[in-house]
Structure formats: structure tokens, C-alpha cells
Amino acid sequence: SQTIHQWPATLVQPVGSPLSLECTVEGTSNPNLYWYRQAAGRGLQLLFYSVGIGQISSEVPQNLSASRPQDRQFILSSKKLLLSDSGFYLCAWSPKQGLAGQGPSTDTQYFGPGTRLTVL
């Protein structure tokens, strides 16, 4: 079965410090990967998505970046955190259909446990 891991679970960082959040998926290959942020009382905001190694699409201009160095690893980074970066960060994956994992995904997203980031 597939599992998705995120770490750390909670993080408290000062303004201006760097950030690195990691997400890994097990039990599947060539997944689509996503980073979302959920601010208090707000919906899920898609930050980045990736359809393959080294392929990153950014949805929202900001001081965050994402990388996918391996098929099942997705990293969210920042060089200098802002107060507004506080929130609940969620990684998700969705499978691809078709031969050899190509083609549109099945549209269902599977979320990790999340990282609660507080920037002070």
C-alpha cells in the first residue's frame, strides 16, 4: 500500500530563517506531487505541483520554492521566512493512469499528515 510522509510535524522558526520541509511517498512510482498551504480558517492553497523529477509548476508567486530531486521526494524551501508564511503545510500525491504511468491521473489526492509552521 502507498504511504506519504512529511517532516517535521511542527516547526517554529524566526523571521528571516531558512526553511526545508520534506515529503516522501512510498509504494508507488511516478506520482504527481503537490504542496499546499492552509492558513487558519482558510482553504487549501496550492503552492506547487510536479508531474515528474525536476518538473515544478508554481501556482503562487512568493518566497517559497520547491524541488523534486527524486521520483518520490518533494521538498519545499525558503531562503528567508516571512511572518505570513505561517500555516499548515500539506503534501499530497496522486497516481497517474495509463501505460507506464503516463496519462492523466485518477484525480484523487492523498494527503500527508502535514507540518504546522509558526514563524515568529
Place this chain on the structure above:
Amino acid sequence: SQKIEQNSEALNIQEGKTATLTCNYTNYSPAYLQWYRQDPGRGPVFLLLIRENEKEKRKERLKVTFDTTLKQSLFHITASQPADSATYLCALGSGGYQKVTFGTGTKLQVIP
């Protein structure tokens, strides 16, 4: 711009009754609509997907309807239980390489 609206106010319902949550959207022609459940401090969990050519989908005590003319989906939980208390999110997708847009969610509280 695309907009998804879910009732931001919490829905309180007596145990055993049917809970009905609403998801409305504008400026969107989704290929499918999904419902997720999110518990506090946890990631959302997928519940149901309904495609644009489907009117209704059921799964155990859950039922989803999708009216593309009204641009609305209704999510029903029959015989609601306190364990059903959570925030429910709707999400719309257009197909292809997947980006789904989530609503802000409705918090459901089932009172024993």
C-alpha cells in the same frame, strides 16, 4: 475568476439526522468534483468523486449530487454520528495533469 463557495458557518445537527452540505461554484466548468474530510490538525482524506456526466454517487451513508446547470454539489450524510464531526471540503478539477481547486470547507458538528 474561479470561485468555490462552501458555507463558512458551522453546521450543527442532531445525531441520527441527515446532514446536507453545499458546494457552489462560479466561472468554472469542472470535469469532476470531489469531497474530502479533514479532522483538526490532519490532512484531508478523500471520500467521493463525481464526474460531470454523473448525477449522483453513493458510498455507504454518503451521497453526493452534482448539478452542472445549477453549478452546485450537495453532500449528504445519513444517520449522522458524532464521529462524522469534521470539516468537509469540496474540490473541483478540470482533468489532465491534476490541479484541483479546494473550497474553504464546512465544519460539521453532530450533537449526541
